[in-house]
Amino acid sequence: MIPRIFIYITLILIAAALLPPAITAYMRTSKKPQPRIHFIQDMDNQGKFRTQHENPLFDDNRAMRPPVDGAVMRGEIVDSEHLTSGTLNGTWATSFPSQITVNREFLQRGRERFDIYCQSCHGLAGYGDGIVDQVARDLLVNSRLGKGTSWVPPRNLHELTIHQQVVGEIFNTISVGKNNMPALESQITVEDRWAIVAWVRALQRSQNAELTDIPESDRDNLETVNLIPSNNEEEEADEE
Numbered sequence: 001m002i003p004r005i006f007i008y009i010t011l012i013l014i015a016a017a018l019l020p021p022a023i024t025a026y027m028r029t030s031k032k033p034q035p036r037i038h039f040i041q042d043m044d045n046q047g048k049f050r051t052q053h054e055n056p057l058f059d060d061n062r063a064m065r066p067p068v069d070g071a072v073m074r075g076e077i078v079d080s081e082h083l084t085s086g087t088l089n090g091t092w093a094t095s096f097p098s099q100i101t102v103n104r105e106f107l108q109r110g111r112e113r114f115d116i117y118c119q120s121c122h123g124l125a126g127y128g129d130g131i132v133d134q135v136a137r138d139l140l141v142n143s144r145l146g147k148g149t150s151w152v153p154p155r156n157l158h159e160l161t162i163h164q165q166v167v168g169e170i171f172n173t174i175s176v177g178k179n180n181m182p183a184l185e186s187q188i189t190v191e192d193r194w195a196i197v198a199w200v201r202a203l204q205r206s207q208n209a210e211l212t213d214i215p216e217s218d219r220d221n222l223e224t225v226n227l228i229p230s231n232n233e234e235e236e237a238d239e240e
C-alpha cells in the first residue's frame with residue numbers, strides 16, 4: 001500500500017508541472033501594453049518605422065517612401081532580351097545585341113574588365129591558370145588546409161567546347177555563373193559584360209590565329225617579334 005503522503009506529493013507535482021505551459025499559453029494568447037520578456041535581445045528591438053505605418057517626418061506622413069522619379073527596379077528589363085539576358089526567342093544569341101558596337105575602344109574596356117573580374121581565376125590569357133588557381137593547387141598539395149578538400153579549377157577558355165559556345169551563352173555564364181563559378185551580374189554592368197565577352201572572343205582568336213588572319217603587309221613585322229618560327233624548314237626537320 002502506497003502511503004497517502006506520496007500520492008498527495010505526486011498530485012501537487014503534476015499540478016505544478018502544468019503551471020509553466022499554462023502561463024506560456026496565457027502569455028501567448030493575451031495582449032498587454034508592455035513588451036514581452038525577451039532574454040536574448042540580439043538586435044530585435046530598435047527604433048524603426050514599419051511598413052504601412054506613419055512617419056511624421058514626411059509631409060504625407062507615410063513611412064514608406066515612393067520610388068524616386070526615374071528609379072529602375074533591380075532586374076527590370078531595359079526592353080531587350082538580347083541585351084540583358086543574351087537570348088533571342090529562348091535560345092542563346094549568336095551575335096552581339098544591336099545596342100553594342102564592338103570596336104577597338106570596346107575591346108580595350110573588355111580587356112580591362114576581364115583583368116579585374118576574371119583573370120584572378122581564369123588567368124590573363126584565359127588558360128584557367130590565374131593566381132586563385134595557383135594558390136588553390138598549392139594549398140591542396142602543401143598545406144593541411146588542402147586535406148580532404150577538392151578543387152574545381154577555373155575553365156580553360158581555349159577549350160573547344162568554350163570556343164563553340166555562342167556569345168549569348170558566355171554572356172549568361174558571366175551573368176549568372178556556372179556550377180562553381182560565381183554570378184557576376186550584380187558587379188558588372190550589362191555593357192561591360194558584353195565587353196568582356198568580346199575580349200574573351202579576342203583571347204580565343206589570339207591563341208588560335210592563323211598566319212592568314214594577319215594582313216599580308218604586317219607579316220614581316222611579326223617575324224621580328226618572333227610570333228612565327230623564323231626558320232620553318234628547321235622546325236619541320238625537328239618534327240620528323
Ligand code: HEC
Nearest residue numbers: 117118121152153154155170173174178179180181184196
Ligand atoms: C572565382 C573564380 C572565377 C571567376 C572570378 C570567374 N570564373 Fe569563370 N569559371 C570558374 C570556374 C571554377 C569555372 C568552371 C565551373 C565548372 O565547370 O564547375 C568557370 C567556368 C567558366 C566558363 C565556362 C562555362 C561553361 O559553360 O563550362 C566561362 C566561359 C567562364 N568561366 C568565363 C568567365 C569570365 C568571362 C569571367 C569574368 C567575368 C569569369 N569566368 C570569372 C571560376 C571563375
